[in-house]
Every structure is written in C-alpha cells, then in structure tokens.
Amino acid sequence: MDGVQRSIKEIEDEMAKTQKNKATSYHLGQLRAKLAKLKRELITPSGGGGGPGQGFDVAKTGIASVGFVGFPSVGKSTLMSGLTGTHSEAAAYEFTTLTSVAGTLKVHGAPIQIIDLPGIIEGAKDGKGRGRQVIAVARTCNLIFIVLDVGKPLKDKAIIEHELEGFGIRLNKKPPNIVVRKKDKGGIAITNTVPLTKLDNDEIRAVLSEYRISNADVSFRQDANVEELIDVIEGNRIYIPAIYVLNKIDSISIEELDLLYKIPNSVPISSRNWWNIDDELVEKMWQELDLVRVYTKPRKAAPDYTAPVVLKRGKSSVEDFCNAIHKEIFKQFKL
Numbered sequence: 001m002d003g004v005q006r007s008i009k010e011i012e013d014e015m016a017k018t019q020k021n022k023a024t025s026y027h028l029g030q031l032r033a034k035l036a037k038l039k040r041e042l043i044t045p046s047g048g049g050g051g052p053g054q055g056f057d058v059a060k061t062g063i064a065s066v067g068f069v070g071f072p073s074v075g076k077s078t079l080m081s082g083l084t085g086t087h088s089e090a091a092a093y094e095f096t097t098l099t100s101v102a103g104t105l106k107v108h109g110a111p112i113q114i115i116d117l118p119g120i121i122e123g124a125k126d127g128k129g130r131g132r133q134v135i136a137v138a139r140t141c142n143l144i145f146i147v148l149d150v151g152k153p154l155k156d157k158a159i160i161e162h163e164l165e166g167f168g169i170r171l172n173k174k175p176p177n178i179v180v181r182k183k184d185k186g187g188i189a190i191t192n193t194v195p196l197t198k199l200d201n202d203e204i205r206a207v208l209s210e211y212r213i214s215n216a217d218v219s220f221r222q223d224a225n226v227e228e229l230i231d232v233i234e235g236n237r238i239y240i241p242a243i244y245v246l247n248k249i250d251s252i253s254i255e256e257l258d259l260l261y262k263i264p265n266s267v268p269i270s271s272r273n274w275w276n277i278d279d280e281l282v283e284k285m286w287q288e289l290d291l292v293r294v295y296t297k298p299r300k301a302a303p304d305y306t307a308p309v310v311l312k313r314g315k316s317s318v319e320d321f322c323n324a325i326h327k328e329i330f331k332q333f334k335l
C-alpha cells in the first residue's frame, strides 16, 4: 500500500467508527471531501508511467460506442464476436483478451461501435491488472455493458460498480441538480428548493471549506447527499448509462432465472446459445443509447427509409442534422 492508499484507509476507518449526528456532521463532511481528493490523486497520478488509457485507446467510429466491462471469462468476447462479426479471441482461461478490440453492429441503420475489453478484477482502479486502462476506455463510451456470469456470485456486480465509481464514472444516474457559483466576496449562501434530508449546513460548510471555497452561492434543487455535492465540486464526473448483461443463462435453472429478472436494468442472455440477444439485448441497447433516426425525403418522392441519418437525442436540431450529413450544407442553409 502506498502513501495515498494508506491515507484513504485511515479516513475510511475513521468514518466507519464515527456515528453521524449533529455534533459530528462537520467532521464527517470534512472526511468525505478529504477522501474524494485522495481518490482523485489515485486516478490521475502525477509523473509518468501507468497513466490511464495508455496503449489502449480506441479510435471512435460509428454514431455511438458501447464498452464491455466485466470479470475475466464472463463471456465478453464471445458476445462481441457474435454481435459484430469481428473476431475477438474467446477461451476458457482468464485474461484471454489483452487489449481493446472494436467492431461495428448496425442497429436500425445506425453503426454502433462495440468495444470488447480485457477482464478487470477487484482493485482495478488502483492499478491492478489492466484495470485502469480498461476503465479509462469505458469512461469514453456512450453506454457500458457490465457483463456478469450468472454462475458466479453476483457480488461481482458490486465490485465492478465500485471500481467504476472510484474512477469518476456514475452509472445510470443524472448529474446532481446542485449549482455552486463561486464569488469574490460575501461568504457562503446556501439555498434549497426542496427539503434537504440527507445533508445539513455543517456538512455542506465542511465540504466547501475543505475545497477552500469561502465565497459562493450554493443552491440545491434536489434532496442531494454529500457525495453528490462533492461530485459537483470535483466536476470531472461522467454520467453513463449501463446495462447489466447476465450471461450464461444456459447453465442455470428456470427458478434461478426468475430471480435474475429482479435486477434492475439487466438482460439475461446466453452468448453461447445466442438466446435473448437480437431482440432483447440489442433493443435495450438501442433504447439506452437514446438515438434519433431522421429520414430524408427527396422532393416529390417517398421518404427514404433505408438510410436514416442517426443523431443523439437533444442534439437533433436542423444544424445537427446538417452537420451529420455535411458541415458545408449548414453554412449554405444559413444564407
């Protein structure tokens, strides 16, 4: 354990033995903020070597990208090869895949980049295995498939979520509706449009002070917790949708399968037998990517339904459309 990791452990231990109440909330707020700052050091190491993304970067193609994250041998490569036709080696031993392998899947006319990645293990974000590089690629994707083996305990799910969270990725969450507006003077003014049940003023002040913010208007428009406040102050969080792909259902019973359906945002599949993939998984992927198809209609002719222009929702203005076909067209359009 290096210095940073030891400090993290000390703070976590102290937080664990500190009961939350009025008297301790300032102190707990301070500890939370200190912890977040230390974790940031872990993921952005100063000095060369081992930086995120090294040797692993994927040239982005297509309209959106989906990255596969999971423990070794859960079936990521089997699924990726089947979806895209691009060969990614699959085998019964762990760490078969050693780098990123990208392919393309066409969904409703839109080319989607599918990125197979090496398996990750607990401690990945702290530099174990190739975890950092894997997570760094995942950070750049529009959607993450968290691939799990239904034959293994589902505690894997919590471990992977923790690894991604530790790298500033927020899964299936919206950016917190909190605004911190720094000023030159005037001290701290805290306002809220909804009651705050998870945070008190002391805790908020402790966090701000830990980040050396002494003059700011802070407005809460949701019942936020301390983590969400810190996320807004840190500012480098990435909000990505995730689907839990529960693979190898061919190896379990119907009763066990019923239980799996209770996991939110999940799709049980078998990549070996190709069950539940084309209709269920690919459709769910399409929904989560939230893409918009625009059909072009030549004058005095029927719309062309074979070649839609695909845009991201919220980025589907006439300008975005023109940009998608050709940047020059938009310039002409403005005249």
Ligand SMILES: Nc1nc2c(ncn2[C@@H]2O[C@H](COP(=O)(O)OP(=O)(O)OP(=O)(O)O)[C@@H](O)[C@H]2O)c(=O)[nH]1
Pocket (backbone or CB within 6 Å): 070, 071, 072, 073, 074, 075, 076, 077, 078, 079, 089, 090, 091, 092, 093, 094, 095, 096, 097, 098, 117, 118, 119, 120, 247, 248, 249, 250, 251, 269, 270, 271, 272, 273
């Ligand atoms: N029973 C069953 N086995 C599967 C399924 N999908 C993959 N496998 C097997 O699981 C093993 C691992 O598959 P891979 O596709 O290499 O898994 P991976 O997650 O890419 O593994 P790494 O690259 O090592 O992380 C292989 O022996 C596959 O044949 C499935 O749906 N059912």
Ligand SMILES: [K+]
Pocket (backbone or CB within 6 Å): 072, 073, 074, 090, 091, 092, 093, 094, 095, 096, 097
């Ligand atoms: K494998």
Ligand SMILES: [Mg+2]
Pocket (backbone or CB within 6 Å): 076, 077, 078, 089, 090, 096, 097, 116, 117, 118, 119
């Ligand atoms: Mg693989």
